[in-house]
Amino acid sequence: MYCFVPTVTGTTTTGSRDRDTTQAFAGINWAFGGGPELVVGVRALRTNASHKVAGARLEATFPFSSSKIAFDKLRLRLVGGHRSGMYELGGGYTFDSKGFVLSSALQADHIHVGTDLTLSGYQWQPFVGVNSLGRAKAPKQRRDGTLSCGDEQGSLTAVADVTSDVSVQAHQQFNGYTCLLGT
Known part of the structure; x- marks a missing residue:
């Protein structure tokens, strides 16, 4: 018996699924009343x-x-919005003024605008900056199709159902299926 990889025909996009991304970033802000950071x-x-x-x-x-x-x-900050423009709401701590901070911001492609309110002394500090964050990645596309053995006379078989006397290599299968040819 001989095995070969099945072909995918009739591939169609059937929708999207969620995409999770984590990105490290760096940037420069101009804090009004405080200078660059x-x-x-x-x-x-x-x-x-x-x-x-x-x-x-x-x-x-x-x-x-x-x-x-x-x-x-x-x-x-918690982030929400659309992948091309996001809002951020949260807080933090300033070690220089030794106080808690309420913070909000808007993020677009590589542009960041926001403000902090330091609760010890009620100091308000807006800022504008640039950073390495572009728009969020798009959701993943789902693709569906039909597996077949093409023009050859092989039979589409689940790899798990192949008898132990036939070895199915990784390059001879797709999504858990292979085409068997011969007796």
């Missing part, structure tokens, strides 16, 4: 079939002072 973090998103996103963003800021770059804020 380096921002590094990670964003985790789920994009659904309607291109809506939900997830979270964790980031740390490092303001530039005249002589050094020092760690200041740690923020966690």
Whole structure:
């Protein structure tokens, strides 16, 4: 007996399924009243079939002072919206002012605009920045098709149903099926 890989015919797109992505990022913000700051973090998103996103963003800021770059804020925001434009709501802690922060922002392709409100002293600080985050990835497409043995006279058989005297190699199967030819 001889085995060969089946062919897929009639491939069609039948819809989408959710896609999870996690991305590390870096950027530069200009904090009004505070100056430039380096921002590094990670964003985790789920994009659904309607291109809506939900997830979270964790980031740390490092303001530039005249002589050094020092760690200041740690923020966690929940993310929602559409893959081309997202809103973020959350909070964090500022180690420089030693207080909790309420934070909100908007993210588009590589552009970030937001504001922080430090609760100790009620200091409001808007910011604008650029970063390495583009739009969220699109949902995965489902593809369906029919397996067949083509023009040859083989019979489509599940690999699990092939007798032990026939060896089915990885390159001779597709999605758990192979074509058997001969006796």
